[in-house]
Amino acid sequence: MADPTLPATAAAPGRSTSRGPTGALLGVLPFFGYTAIFLVTPTLVVVVGAFLDGSNQPTLGNISALTQPQVVSAFVNSVILSAVTAVLGAVFGGLLSYAVATGRPGGLLRRVMTAVCGVLAQFGGVTLAFAFVATVGLQGFVTIWLQKVGIDMDGSTWLFEPTRGLVLVYTYFQIPLMLIVFLPAVDGLRSQWREAAETLGGSTWDYWRHVAGPILAPSFIGALLLLFTNAFSAYATAAALVSQGSPIIPLQIGGALSSEVLLGQENVGKAMALGMVVIVAVVMTLYAVLERRTTRWLGR
Amino acid sequence: MSLQASRRRRQTLFRHVVVGVIGLFFALPMVAMLEFTTRAPGGGRSLDTWATLLDVGAVERDYPELMTGLIASAGLAVLTVAIMLLLLVPTMTWVRLRLPGLRRTVEFICLLPLTIPAIVLVVGLAPVYAWVTYFFGESSVWLCFAYVVLVLPYAYRALDAGLSAIDVRTLAEAARSLGASWFTVMWRVILPNIRTAVLLSAFLSVALVLGEFTIASLLNRDNLQVAINLLGKRDASISIAVSFAALLVAFLVLFAMSFVGNGRRARRSKES
Numbered sequence: 001m002a003d004p005t006l007p008a009t010a011a012a013p014g015r016s017t018s019r020g021p022t023g024a025l026l027g028v029l030p031f032f033g034y035t036a037i038f039l040v041t042p043t044l045v046v047v048v049g050a051f052l053d054g055s056n057q058p059t060l061g062n063i064s065a066l067t068q069p070q071v072v073s074a075f076v077n078s079v080i081l082s083a084v085t086a087v088l089g090a091v092f093g094g095l096l097s098y099a100v101a102t103g104r105p106g107g108l109l110r111r112v113m114t115a116v117c118g119v120l121a122q123f124g125g126v127t128l129a130f131a132f133v134a135t136v137g138l139q140g141f142v143t144i145w146l147q148k149v150g151i152d153m154d155g156s157t158w159l160f161e162p163t164r165g166l167v168l169v170y171t172y173f174q175i176p177l178m179l180i181v182f183l184p185a186v187d188g189l190r191s192q193w194r195e196a197a198e199t200l201g202g203s204t205w206d207y208w209r210h211v212a213g214p215i216l217a218p219s220f221i222g223a224l225l226l227l228f229t230n231a232f233s234a235y236a237t238a239a240a241l242v243s244q245g246s247p248i249i250p251l252q253i254g255g256a257l258s259s260e261v262l263l264g265q266e267n268v269g270k271a272m273a274l275g276m277v278v279i280v281a282v283v284m285t286l287y288a289v290l291e292r293r294t295t296r297w298l299g300r
Numbered sequence: 301m302s303l304q305a306s307r308r309r310r311q312t313l314f315r316h317v318v319v320g321v322i323g324l325f326f327a328l329p330m331v332a333m334l335e336f337t338t339r340a341p342g343g344g345r346s347l348d349t350w351a352t353l354l355d356v357g358a359v360e361r362d363y364p365e366l367m368t369g370l371i372a373s374a375g376l377a378v379l380t381v382a383i384m385l386l387l388l389v390p391t392m393t394w395v396r397l398r399l400p401g402l403r404r405t406v407e408f409i410c411l412l413p414l415t416i417p418a419i420v421l422v423v424g425l426a427p428v429y430a431w432v433t434y435f436f437g438e439s440s441v442w443l444c445f446a447y448v449v450l451v452l453p454y455a456y457r458a459l460d461a462g463l464s465a466i467d468v469r470t471l472a473e474a475a476r477s478l479g480a481s482w483f484t485v486m487w488r489v490i491l492p493n494i495r496t497a498v499l500l501s502a503f504l505s506v507a508l509v510l511g512e513f514t515i516a517s518l519l520n521r522d523n524l525q526v527a528i529n530l531l532g533k534r535d536a537s538i539s540i541a542v543s544f545a546a547l548l549v550a551f552l553v554l555f556a557m558s559f560v561g562n563g564r565r566a567r568r569s570k571e572s
Contacts, residue, residue, distance in 0.1 A: 024398040028406070031391040035409050038449045042424025043416060049424075092322060099318040102311045109319065115555040116326060123511040123550040126525045127543035130532060131329035134336035134540045141332035172329070175322065195304075204307075233417030236513035240529050250419040257423060257518050273420040284415045 046277065049270035062271035071252060071272065078249040079279075082231035085170035089231075090224040092171075093178020100179065101186040114183070117176030124173045125236030132169050132241070166238060166248070170231050181226055185219035222290040229280050229287075249276060330544070337541040349537045353545065363538060369527025372440040376523060377509045379444035381502045384455050387448065389498070392459055393490050396468045410456035413449055418514040421449070429519055440521040447515070451508050455501040462497020466490075496560060503557045507550055 053059040065071070096113075103109045120128070136142050146152070189212055197207040235250040246252045249272060256269030340346035352358050360367050388410075395402050413421070425446055436442050468490065475485045491498065513525035524546065531539035 024394070027394040028391050028399065028402060031387055031406070032409075034387055035449070035452075038425075038428065038445050039409065039412060039416075039452075041428055042421050043412075045424035045427055046420060095318050096322050099315040102315055111555065111558045113319070115551055115558055118507070118554040118557075119547055119550045120326065123507055123547065125511050125513045126529050126532075127511075127546050128329075130528065130536075130540045130543040131333050131547075133532070133536065135329045135332035139336070139536075141335045142328070172325070175325075198304075229415075229417075233419065235417075235419040236517075236525065239513070239517065240532065250417070253419050253423060254514075254518055257426065269423055273423045276417060276420055277415070280415050280417060 046270050046273045049267045050274040052267055054267070062267045065268045066271055066275060070246075074246060074249045074252045075275065077247050078232055081166055081170060081248060082228045084167055085174045085231045086224050086227035088171045089174025089178045089227045090220065093175040094182055094220060096175065097179050097182040097186045101183060101189075113179065117179040120173055121177035121180055126240045128169060128173060129237045129240035132165070132172070136165070136168070165241070169237055169241065170234065173237070174227050174231060177227060177230055178223055181223040182219060185216055189215065218290045218293045222287050225283050225287040225290070229283050232276070232280060330547070333540050333544040337537055337544065339537070349541045353538065353541050363531060365522070365527045365530055366542065369522050369524045372522045373510055373524035375441045376444050376447060377506045379441055380447040380451060380509050381505050383444060383448045384451055384501070384505055385498065388455055388459055389491065390486055392456075392463055393468060393472075393486065396463060397472055407456070407460075410452045414453045418450060421446070422515045422518045425515065426519065440516070440523060443516055443519070443521050443523070447509050447512060450512065450515070451505040454504045454508065458501035458504060459494065459497050462494035466493045499560055500557065503553060503560070507553060510546070510550065
């Protein structure tokens with residue numbers, strides 16, 4: 001490449017443009033400008049704001065406010081809810097992925113299932129909340145049906161409790177997400193591997209124990225972590241369902257943002273948001289490490 | 301051979317059982333929504349809710365917030381896709397051509413929103429949106445700026461796959477040596493070659509925008525999901541009916557998308 005200090009006439013003829021690297025950088029300016037305003041600034045507002053008090057003086061008060069009992073219990077509830085639904089979603093979604101993968105590659109089952117799962121996993125939110133109000137809410141389809149056979153599921157609060165109703169609703173969007181994330185990994189299993197194992201006298205159990213299991217394990221755990229962050233970050237479903245109190249951390253943040261806050265507590269919402277980011281970042285880092293291992297094995 | 305045949309039989313049985321059971325779990329709330337919205341006041345069935353929903357005049361009169369939300373969401377979907385494409389396609393192409401050293405940085409920024417939950421982003425966006433309101437006004441359509449950030453990871457992945465499948469450098473150099481301007485390269489050479497990826501990223505963005513609630517709700521703006529949520533407090537039947545319709549439309553969009561994606565997959569598998 002020609003010395004950039006020389007005039008343009010001396011530029012290498014193979015290059016399709018005569019502008020230097022400074023000119024090339026201009027081309028990416030809109031992108032970096034946009035993300036600086038709408039992605040980096042909000043992130044910094046949260047990170048810095050978590051350590052400022054109401055008059056913009058540095059403080060650790062917001063962080064220590066995280067030890068308030070309702071905040072701690074919201075974090076604990078969120079982690080438990082996310083972990084339980086991630087495991088449920090991963091197990092059932094994993095089974096579903098394998099079932100779909102053994103079907104015909106371009107078949108109707110696969111198309112319908114991936115489309116259904118795409119909708120339920122990513123479109124969900126408020127609409128799924130109402131789906132469950134219609135199902136197991138006070139006047140829900142299943143509630144009424146169960147009442148007819150003599151089972152009262154105490155429908156007034158059942159659906160809104162993080163340890164019961166929310167687990168059900170969250171699992172409903174975790175299973176589809178698992179299919180979307182995990183199906184490519186299951187597709188990576190070659191039928192030749194199975195045939196090789198059989199030729200060598202291996203049983204189905206041997207194949208899963210020594211071949212498919214170890215190959216799928218990193219993807220499975222990676223998907224599990226992704227499901228955890230998905231449930232941990234979810235706000236819409238819970239916001240539409242829970243009308244009293246804020247049992248999980250996204251609702252606490254939403255409450256802090258939309259209501260009048262006590263003096264000296266203005267930035268506690270930011271501290272809670274920072275706490276969420278830290279937890280998600282740790283989980284996502286683990287995910288990235290696993291993803292690298294998966295890529296190496298499945299050659300995707 | 302018989303070993304394989306018996307395995308295939310077992311796999312088919314396994315598939316039917318698993319898909320059947322989980323499919324039932326998926327279907328139950330949908331059936332419940334249909335059942336709920338067709339209840340008649342005195343017991344029995346009626347299609348009144350759905351008739352109201354299909355009557356544009358009645359919706360406009362009785363549920364104005366639904367109309368506002370629907371229009372806002374439609375505008376948001378269009379604007380978000382437009383800004384996303386204008387921002388990503390030229391940048392990603394340019395980085396591949398001239399600044400390969402920046403590729404990791406751009407990828408990192410685009411995937412960053414995956415680690416920042418929307419509920420966290422909205423906390424930091426509140427002061428940014430004070431400025432947006434100052435410059436552009438309070439209209440809900442300006443949520444598109446935040447939505448572009450939300451769709452970045454998904455759009456980036458789709459477009460990156462599209463750009464990886466073609467030889468951007470050779471195409472661009474060929475066009476440039478024939479005297480094409482950079483605009484012509486982008487519009488008439490790169491874009492037609494990645495149209496499947498563009499379409500996929502647009503579909504994904506539309507689905508995401510139509511389903512977004514967190515940011516709109518907490519910044520006190522209107523969109524479809526906010527309207528559904530508001531309606532739920534007043535008229536459960538109508539909000540459940542709208543929810544069902546929205547899910548159905550989203551399903552149809554994604555189902556159509558599974559056919560669009562075929563061209564890309566075929567090309568990629570040929571390549572490997």
